[in-house]
Amino acid sequence: MSVLARSVGNAFRNKVRTAAVVAVLAVAIGLALAMLVANQAVTGKVAELNASVGTVLTVNPAGGQGFEGGGEPLTSAQAVTAAAVPNVSSVVGTKALRLRNAAEIAAQAASGRTGQGGPGGQSATSVTTSLRAAIDAGTLGNRNQGTTGTSGSTAQAAPAFSLPVTATGIGAEIDADGKALQLTKGTGLGNYTGASTGALLGTTLAEKNGLSVGSTFTIQDKTFTVKGLFDAGTAFGNNALYVTLPTAQTLAALPGELSTMIVTVNSMENVDAAKTALQAALGSSKADVTQGQRNLQTAVSSLDSVKNISFIAFVAALGTAGLIILLIMVMLVRERRREIGVLKAIGAPNRTIGLQFVLEALVLVALGSVVGAAVASLASGSIASALISSSGSTGAATGRRGFPGGPGGAFGGASQLLTSVTASASPGVIATGIAAVFGVAIIGALVPALLTARIRPIEVLRGE
Amino acid sequence: MIEVKNLVRTFKSGDRTIKPVNDVSFELERGTLASIVGKSGSGKSTLLSLLGALDKPTSGDVVVNGVSLAGMPDGKLTNYRRRDIGFVFQQFNLIPNLSALDNVMLPMEFAGVRKAARAERARQLLAQVQLDPDKHVRRINRLSGGEQQRVAIARALANEPKLILADEPTGNLDEQTGEHIIDLLSTLSRDHNTTILVVTHDRALANKTDRRFRLQQGRLTEETVRPGATAAVTGSAPASPDGSGLTGPDLSGPDLTSPAVRTA
Known part of the structure; x- marks a missing residue:
């Protein structure tokens, strides 16, 4: 039985506890992924605005716009x-x-x-x-x-x-x-x-x-x-x-x-x-030069605020997932002190024992990530909408439509820009989020894994 | 060869200092089957822990094949335990959620033995300790105490160690299986040149060993086993009336205890 197989076996040693841990991890990971999805969606939208409308000037004949007005x-x-x-x-x-x-x-x-x-x-x-x-x-x-x-x-x-x-x-x-x-x-x-x-x-x-x-x-x-x-x-x-x-x-x-x-x-x-x-x-x-970005500043500002909030929430949820892993693994190390002592007594190197616990943590995180990704896929759209609507309700400008080049057009639809942000859980974003979760989980699991190195076999075997 | 030089281990208990091992010295040649007897709490298990590098002495040294364990870093001590030592713990100390086979394979995994080879050897060892093949893949917590004891012995033999330290190896076994284990240990020491040191209350086992030590209040003395006394091995008996810590009929004849071969 390899270290990996032993780690997987240990992860399911107590099925009720495993289910509880996975559920808690899934909530934290799901929230982190949903926030990342929202963040990516808003970031993409802001970049799109900045890249196109935000740097675009419209030149109309002086005194005329579209099919209206006069001038040359x-x-x-x-x-x-x-x-x-x-x-x-x-x-x-x-x-x-x-x-x-x-x-x-x-x-x-x-x-x-x-x-x-x-x-x-x-x-x-x-x-x-x-x-x-x-x-x-x-x-x-x-x-x-x-x-x-x-x-x-x-x-x-x-x-x-x-x-x-x-x-x-x-x-x-x-x-x-x-x-x-x-x-x-x-x-x-x-x-x-x-x-x-x-x-x-x-x-x-x-x-x-x-x-x-x-x-x-x-x-x-x-x-x-x-x-x-x-x-x-x-x-x-x-x-x-x-x-x-x-x-x-x-x-x-x-x-x-x-x-x-x-x-x-x-x-x-x-x-x-x-x-x-x-x-x-x-x-x-001869010409009127207008800057669409002015009309969009409020909307972009709202989107920036959503971006910041979602990023902070992502980091917080990620940190929570790491903390959960840390605490769970510390608990498991304490619970298995005797077993760790036995492994050391029969010649297991510290790195093997540490690796076993890190892998066990990653098994739990993998399970939590699967459930969390499913949760994020279902909930990210509504979470992003809730974030955007709560943020946009205070700042979205209103506009009206006009003929091409007119004062309305896309430049006047700031509020619609907010609602046009679609937060879909793309595989790339989910993969990025899960990679971040695994990174944090490894850090969280390393601490208890290092603790195992400090356990001396005689201390746990002396009770015999 | 194992040389134990003026070994001392002290513990603090409140204001008192306890010396379960007090200036113990002895030598064991390779292939010796030796036993340590003594009352509960006399320091037998502590001495075994020191010899197995599970614990570090307060003073003194253990020299194995010319290599001193004193001052050896933890990593090298781990290598020493993995390569040279086989432990049989009194409470077995098997990994409960693994099968008997997996438990026996563990030390070989740590030693880098390939999976197929370690599985094969683990099966052979479990057969040697007479564990029913049907129970090889059974989880440890679904085996009886005696069966667990046999798995623990098989695990100790896994890496063909030079020194086997066994704490009550027959304590949970029925008479017949106990005899078989004693024979197995004898064969190992004789044919494989393995040094075996057992802590036991079983007079029959003690009488079958080449050398018999008694630990009393931290001090070690050697008793000489009467020639021919190893023929009979019997089961349990009432607690020893003589305070030796041994149970079962006294087959060693008159007390030929000599002053400690190498005691303080």
């Missing part, structure tokens, strides 16, 4: 100017279009109701498409787009308005907020700086129109192929499509014109300086 449009030349500003790592231009279903336009024209907006957001000319919007106009849509321009509450028998589909030309595989597109099917568009007949569709838009990767549709009677589907995470965001920037500019018949510029700064620390420099380079009469 941005140009590709200004994008070159922006790219030359210190600490700017990339500039991606976008061109937003409103697409309207050709058949619905005809029906609405026949009833005397027409929609607003056009290729550049300021033109009355619609860009037609074969696509139908994935969102019903509803009260808000009819109110916002009625011909009277009043309250939109006039009751008419004419057909209801259909919402436009937002099409955005992009110079890189990012959305209108500067975040990486989350493709769920298919591939990206490849080269975003050249004309292309490929398009990326929001999942609900594709579903509404019965399209999948490889399907075709038309914009301005030009055929486009669906290259991929993305999930923006919102109903509004998924009622959209992306084409390459030159394609959007061509469709709008406005080459070289941009709706917005997504400017990424090389680090969080340089965002303020880059913003000032960018505003100066472009001119305050």
